[in-house]
Amino acid sequence: MSEASATATPVPSRVNLFDLDRAGLQRFFIGIGEKKYRAEQVMKWLYHQQVDRFDAMTDVGKALRTKLDVCAELVLPKVMHEQQSADGTTKWVLALPGGNAIETVYIPETSRGTLCVSSQVGCSLNCSFCSTAKQGFNRNLSTSEIIGQVWIANQRLKALGRGERPITNVVMMGMGEPLLNFDNVVAAMDLMRDDFGFGLANKRVTLSTAGLVPMIDELSEKSDVSLAVSLHAPNDALRDQLVPLNKKYPIAELMAACNRYVAKRPRSSITFEYTLMKGVNDKPEYARALVKLLRRVPSKLNLIPFNPFPGTEYERSDAATIDAFKKIVMEAGLIATVRRTRGDDIDAACGQLVGQVLDRTRRSREHRARLEQGKVDAA
Numbered sequence: 001m002s003e004a005s006a007t008a009t010p011v012p013s014r015v016n017l018f019d020l021d022r023a024g025l026q027r028f029f030i031g032i033g034e035k036k037y038r039a040e041q042v043m044k045w046l047y048h049q050q051v052d053r054f055d056a057m058t059d060v061g062k063a064l065r066t067k068l069d070v071c072a073e074l075v076l077p078k079v080m081h082e083q084q085s086a087d088g089t090t091k092w093v094l095a096l097p098g099g100n101a102i103e104t105v106y107i108p109e110t111s112r113g114t115l116c117v118s119s120q121v122g123c124s125l126n127c128s129f130c131s132t133a134k135q136g137f138n139r140n141l142s143t144s145e146i147i148g149q150v151w152i153a154n155q156r157l158k159a160l161g162r163g164e165r166p167i168t169n170v171v172m173m174g175m176g177e178p179l180l181n182f183d184n185v186v187a188a189m190d191l192m193r194d195d196f197g198f199g200l201a202n203k204r205v206t207l208s209t210a211g212l213v214p215m216i217d218e219l220s221e222k223s224d225v226s227l228a229v230s231l232h233a234p235n236d237a238l239r240d241q242l243v244p245l246n247k248k249y250p251i252a253e254l255m256a257a258c259n260r261y262v263a264k265r266p267r268s269s270i271t272f273e274y275t276l277m278k279g280v281n282d283k284p285e286y287a288r289a290l291v292k293l294l295r296r297v298p299s300k301l302n303l304i305p306f307n308p309f310p311g312t313e314y315e316r317s318d319a320a321t322i323d324a325f326k327k328i329v330m331e332a333g334l335i336a337t338v339r340r341t342r343g344d345d346i347d348a349a350c351g352q353l354v355g356q357v358l359d360r361t362r363r364s365r366e367h368r369a370r371l372e373q374g375k376v377d378a379a
Helices: 003-007 022-031 038-048 062-071 143-159 178-193 213-222 236-242 251-263 284-294 319-331 363-378
Strands: 078-084 090-095 101-108 113-116 120-122 137-140 169-172 205-209 226-230 270-276 299-305 336-338
Touching: 022 038, 022 178, 078 143, 090 143, 101 143, 113 143, 137 178, 143 178, 169 178, 178 205, 178 213, 205 213, 213 251, 226 251, 251 270, 270 319, 284 299, 284 319, 299 319, 319 336
Parallel strands: 113 169, 169 205, 205 226, 226 270, 270 299, 299 336
Antiparallel strands: 078 090, 090 101, 101 113, 120 137
């Protein structure tokens, strides 16, 4: 054994405190010989004061701050780009270790400000109408990378003069399938709703899923947030094409899981998202089938005009078709809204987020190949 290897000692890794919810922070402080109330003390600095340096936590004793410098760290994603849309929407591209990047979008409205948060680098699912899916998949985001999107957006929006509480709602509808990153997403949503975190009401945090039935059931046990389901078709034959996950968890199983979810939350409902694509799922018969399907569960319907991206085979339904579709479902007694397209001039609209994904699948290569072939065919 060489002298160098004989004397070398492993350097313990420091714990990123942004990766821990309140219970995790309490365990951390007990583990380093401190009282668990230190968790709440530090959380107020992290999330209320938005401090990201231990030496700025002035009511934390110097001895503890020195200890934290040794065994802990405060690491968040880095802002690569910030873009403002003509309609007030803001998009941030956030750099992650290893060369990946994710996107986060803030949508201001008269009575609220909604932040659309990503959960994965790319997406491990492959919905045919989504730009994120074409980028492939690299990995799940850590809790710090998820809550860090809220932290960064809140800080930047305050600096822009958007008020003391610019973010009133968070939707887990950015890049990725949140339920395939279950533990980290739940911990981040806990921080969003914790009074020592961002203090959002349960109903103001929404998780959107393509329909992982077992994880919907687990979510109902672990977290009290609003649920949205990316439906996009009223029958299995069409949904199999649009949302391949449907082949594993068909609509009947998905509806049953939704009913179980609302059964545990009196007076709650599920938001079903339905992206309208020209000639694909926007016909009157699909609207009538949707009415029959959604009568089985307390629900609201969010109709989303398709947002195009390079290389897509789909087109947005025209305004008259969207209005006719909405009229059918509303006259049948369903609550339905049409989502106003926001941020499409900066590719920040629903289904357009791409980030920078070091793809571990073949999807991004295949998509680029189709784009190149399209250029050749057009020449």
